[in-house]
Amino acid sequence: MFASLWRNRELILASARREVLGRYRGSFMGLFWSVFTPLCMLAVYTFVFGEVFKARWGVENESKMQFALMLFAGLIVFNLFAECVNRAPALVLANVNYVKKVVFPLEILPAIALVSALFHCLISLGVWLLAYILFFGAPPLTVFYLPLILLPFAFMIMGVTWALASLGVYLRDVAQFIGVLTSMFMFLSPIFYPATALPEAYRQILFLNPLTLVIEEVRAVLFFGRSPDFVLLAIYWILTLMFAWLGFVWFQKTRKGFADVL
Incomplete structure (x- = not known):
């Protein structure tokens, strides 16, 4: 897994860069949309829930x-997860030429999607830190713990994306199911409320959600200084x-049938 990612690192970065620039090519505001969209959603959620x-x-x-x-700290984590997972079932389907005609390391498609999503995540983090500095001064030094929290989260996302990208080739209904599931995850994660707001009996169930620990720890190091x-x-x-x-092993085992199905 690591050997493949390292061997193709330049291809991953170049493809992710092209994907980010291509998303906003021709639009009037360009990359500013990556800042404007989360800020609009933050304003709506703050009004509704606050x-x-x-x-x-x-x-x-x-x-x-x-x-x-x-609230924004929780949304940053969720948006990173949702952007990759929602795209996962269509990753191979959207690159049929790579399967049939080109010798291409298909296993890096989830990595390209993740790097692209991390770019938007970093922009949102920059906006968060700027707002914190403007209103509260210098952020706590615990902010430097953030990579220790986000790196394993990125590997978890990769595992999910590899599995879903493979399943999406054989089961086209996966994309519809994932759309519903990510919406459920948004409200079943402590984004709009602290985990302590739930009764003790439900709190243990909440921590079975793989997003809960990451959201709580990100909020702790960014805002509370813990x-x-x-x-x-x-x-x-x-x-x-x-x-x-x-997830990587599953993808590599099932990719042999991609060309026949597509």
Whole structure:
């Protein structure tokens, strides 16, 4: 798995760059859309959950900006996951020529999608840090723990994407199912509410969601200035690497039939 990604690293970066630039080519605002879209969604969610439903994070003297930043931190994590997973079932289907006519390392298609999504994730993080600096001053030093949290999360996304990209070739209904599933994940993850808001009986179920730990830890290091739970993080690293490897093996085993199906 690692050998393939390293061997094709230049191709992955070049393809991801072309994909990012191609998405906004010809549009008036260009790359600014990658900032404008999450800010619009943040404004809507902040109004609906902060003003209409009166959701709170339990912070003393909580302001609207604090609520918005904690909400935005959760959305950054979810959007990274959703962008890759929603595209996964169509990754191979959208590149039929690579399957039939070109000698191409198909296993890097999920990596290209992930790098493209990480670009937008980094832009959103930049906007988050800029807003924090403007309203609250310098962010806590725990922000440097962020790569330790996002890297295993990226491997988990890769494992899911490899599995779904393969399944999408054989089962076309997967794309429809994933669209519904990601919408469910949005509300079953602690994005709009803290995990502590749930009763104890449901809180344990919430942590079965693979997004929960990442969202809670990202919020802790970005906003609250707390160090991550290194024991949980170590377990998460091991599990996500195993999951990524299983997804990679599944993709490599099933890719032999892609040309026949397509």
